[in-house]
Amino acid sequence: MLQTGEARTLRPVTASSTLKLTDITAKAARLAAFDNHEQIWLGQDDERGLTAIVAIHNTALGPALGGTRVWPHATFDAALTDALRLSRGMTFKSAIARMPFGGGKAVIKADSKTEKTPAMLEAYAEMLAALNGQYYTGEDVGLTLDDANFLRERTPNVSGTTVGGSGNPSPVTALGTFLGVKAALKHARGSDAVSGLRIAVQGLGSVGWSLCEQLHSEGASLIVADIDAARVAKAREAFGAEVVETETIVAAEADLFAPCALGGVLSADTIPHLKARIVAGAANNQLARHEDAAHLMRRGVLYAPDYVINAGGLINVAAELAPEGYDRAEVMRHVALIPETLMDIFQRAEAEQRPTNDIAQAIAEERIAQARAA
Numbered sequence: 001m002l003q004t005g006e007a008r009t010l011r012p013v014t015a016s017s018t019l020k021l022t023d024i025t026a027k028a029a030r031l032a033a034f035d036n037h038e039q040i041w042l043g044q045d046d047e048r049g050l051t052a053i054v055a056i057h058n059t060a061l062g063p064a065l066g067g068t069r070v071w072p073h074a075t076f077d078a079a080l081t082d083a084l085r086l087s088r089g090m091t092f093k094s095a096i097a098r099m100p101f102g103g104g105k106a107v108i109k110a111d112s113k114t115e116k117t118p119a120m121l122e123a124y125a126e127m128l129a130a131l132n133g134q135y136y137t138g139e140d141v142g143l144t145l146d147d148a149n150f151l152r153e154r155t156p157n158v159s160g161t162t163v164g165g166s167g168n169p170s171p172v173t174a175l176g177t178f179l180g181v182k183a184a185l186k187h188a189r190g191s192d193a194v195s196g197l198r199i200a201v202q203g204l205g206s207v208g209w210s211l212c213e214q215l216h217s218e219g220a221s222l223i224v225a226d227i228d229a230a231r232v233a234k235a236r237e238a239f240g241a242e243v244v245e246t247e248t249i250v251a252a253e254a255d256l257f258a259p260c261a262l263g264g265v266l267s268a269d270t271i272p273h274l275k276a277r278i279v280a281g282a283a284n285n286q287l288a289r290h291e292d293a294a295h296l297m298r299r300g301v302l303y304a305p306d307y308v309i310n311a312g313g314l315i316n317v318a319a320e321l322a323p324e325g326y327d328r329a330e331v332m333r334h335v336a337l338i339p340e341t342l343m344d345i346f347q348r349a350e351a352e353q354r355p356t357n358d359i360a361q362a363i364a365e366e367r368i369a370q371a372r373a374a
């Protein structure tokens with residue numbers, strides 16, 4: 001049976017549904033990561049094995065948009081904190097990319113390899129439908145394209161599918177990242193040429209591999225690391241890449257470091273070892289702490305804020321939700337603005353002697369405030 005906490009606009013699922021929805025916004029306010037989230041919903045279905053959190057951070061610019069992560073967090077608070085941090089990041093990512101969407105993110109607390117079932121996803125689709133178009137979702141860690149298609153067949157609040165959609169957004173993310181790498185090179189070195197430069201790429205998954213292809217085709221020398229031995233072997237073969245250990249790639253003798261694996265790679269522990277003068281890659285949440293950007297600046301490292309350079313995928317999935325329908329050429333025009341946005345951030349950061357992520361956040365907050373005032 002559907003149960004709600006405070007009065008929010010929710011559509012009842014069906015009379016026979018075992019899904020229970022609870023508004024946990026007030027409860028979540030005790031957590032450091034809360035940051036004035038507008039709505040946080042807990043979806044529980046014991047029969048179908050679902051524990052899901054949908055966090056809607058800010059809808060000043062439009063309905064919340066952000067993927068669904070399936071991850072076996074050790075505790076409920078860890079899952080909630082993850083959802084809160086990720087959804088806040090989506091608010092800034094959408095605002096800086098000038099998308100008519102707000103920030104949201106969902107976490108399903110489960111092991112995607114052993115606990116994700118069609119019944120669980122059925123229950124989750126009901127949860128998404130009940131949110132009345134306030135939140136749109138798609139792929140993320142642990143939620144595959146097949147899963148997104150499954151959800152999309154049951155609710156319209158899913159994007160980045162092949163059920164009448166544009167499919168995997170990773171190639172568009174990689175293109176935006178490549179253009180962003182060039183912008184960072186132009187700012188730091190006066191030329192955007194990658195030919196002859198040594199570029200270290202951490203993570204050879206969907207985005208990292210595609211980025212390597214583009215860098216290699218323009219003559220960069222690649223240094224790569226991945227926990228997947230088959231992928232690094234393939235990169236050695238395909239690009240003549242130098243392979244290093246996953247622990248040492250941050251310290252590689254490179255002109256530019258492109259993190260394309262997990263978050264938290266730039267920290268008080270790793271930054272002192274960084275040799276590259278530029279960090280520009282696709283991974284989300286690259287900084288362990290917000291203050292780490294200031295540390296990078298003090299060391300003379302130019303940092304391309306992650307949610308600015310990796311916005312290509314978001315631009316692509318958001319385009320599917322446009323009233324006029326998906327337009328590939330429009331997506332490409334929008335992605336081509338990523339380097340301009342980065343250049344603006346780099347120039348302002350230099351002029352004001354402030355970290356690049358402070359400038360990016362200030363621009364995003366300004367846009368949200370303007371939308372609120374309008």
Ligand SMILES: NC(=O)c1ccc[n+]([C@@H]2O[C@H](COP(=O)([O-])OP(=O)(O)OC[C@H]3O[C@@H](n4cnc5c(N)ncnc54)[C@H](O)[C@@H]3O)[C@@H](O)[C@H]2O)c1
Pocket residue numbers: 169170171173202203204205206207208225226227228231246260261262263282283284310311313314
């Ligand atoms: N796919 C997108 O469109 C998109 C959009 C925005 C941001 N991102 C971010 O970009 C990053 C990569 O995304 P993806 O879709 O390519 O993911 P993916 O899962 O396809 O690839 C990640 C790769 O990183 C490797 N890896 C994991 N831990 C590692 C470690 N410690 N050292 C080195 N390699 C490691 C994995 O083996 C895998 O090959 C993620 O942080 C993701 O959140 C992706």
